Amino acid sequence: DVGRVTDEEARFKRMALSEWKVKVDDAQLAWRRRKMAELKGMFPQEFPESDEDAFRTAGSKFFDYKKTHKLLLEAKEYLRANMPVAQTDDYTQFEEPDKACEYVAGADTADMGGDYSVLKIINVTKRREAFVYRARCGVDHFARVCDVWGKKFYDALLCPELNNHGRAVIMYLESPESLYPNLYYEETPRHNVLGLDVKIKRVGWLTNASTKPVMMDHLKFALEGDSQEDAENFLPSLLWLDEALLNETLTIESRDGKIEAVAGEHDDNVIATALAIQMYNLRRRNARTGEHSTGFYVGGERESART
DSSP states (O other), rough: HHHHOHHHHHHHHHHHHHHHHHOOOOOHHHHHHHHHHHHGGGGHHHSSOSHHHHHTTTTTSOOOOHHHHHHHHHHHHHHHSSSSSOOSSSSESSSSOOTTSOEEEEOOOTTTTTTOOEEEETTTTTTTEEEEEHHHHHHHHHHHHHHHHHTTSSSOOOEBBBBHHHHHHHHHHSTTTTSSSOOOOOOOEEEEEETTOOOOEEEEEEEEETTTHHHHHHHHHHHHHOTTTTTTTTOSSSSSHHHHHHHHHHTTTETTTTEEEOOTOHHHHHHHHHHHHHHHHHHHHHHHTOOOOOOOOOOOOOOOOOO
8 A cells, every 4th residue: 555645646647647548556656656765866867757857868768768667567467467387586487388389598697796697588489588587696506597497498599698707607508417409609700720611619699899789779679669669559579577677678778889787787687688589589580581590690570479
């Protein structure tokens, strides 16, 4: 029970109904109060609720707040009617693995300093999130999480980020202890070695100044659809169920050529999901062309998970 609704909150509820066609319930109002108490004067910047607020931060927020807000409402509504199969402090399993479906996954391994390690699994066939693991844990534990859950979802095409501690996760997944059967890799152009033509195989995704904007743009498209579509009519590529991911997108800024979370926030879930989306795009492309390779590919999708 939120108790007495203030005059300001009543105005906000009326504005949400008239501008966004959203009826704000008590749980959402309580969440707003908590965030306002936490962020104080930073609240309008982090969660703009009007054109004026958005104007103040124009050009900095990477993801569309109104579209994200609608996705959050849709996720809550879906999960009220379709409870997760299993849920702990560390992971949420949205569905039972289905042998008739194809799965892909992205894994972001935490660096030192309190970040989260995140594994995101997507059901390509049904175009929805299937599983998310998000926890502060050791690299060895996270490597086993990737191994166990990736195999549980019928050997999901798994793309670990290659950067930093991700290398240790890849080493484990390639080791005799795991022998993970479906790791994403890239092949470089042919090189001449001792007179022989060979291809150099590199497992995992290297996030750098060239690849990060691509993967972030494709995640944005998968979440928001076409940039010309408004918040009432946009078509996401998937059914988005991970509320932690959606909340995390609200902290992502584009500043000075960099796309990253604001100071004090995290982007681990965003990165893991962006990697999974690259694998999703790869599998959707391969399904159309009849190809079966796991080599490098980036591309967009236009189909909507709502259809």
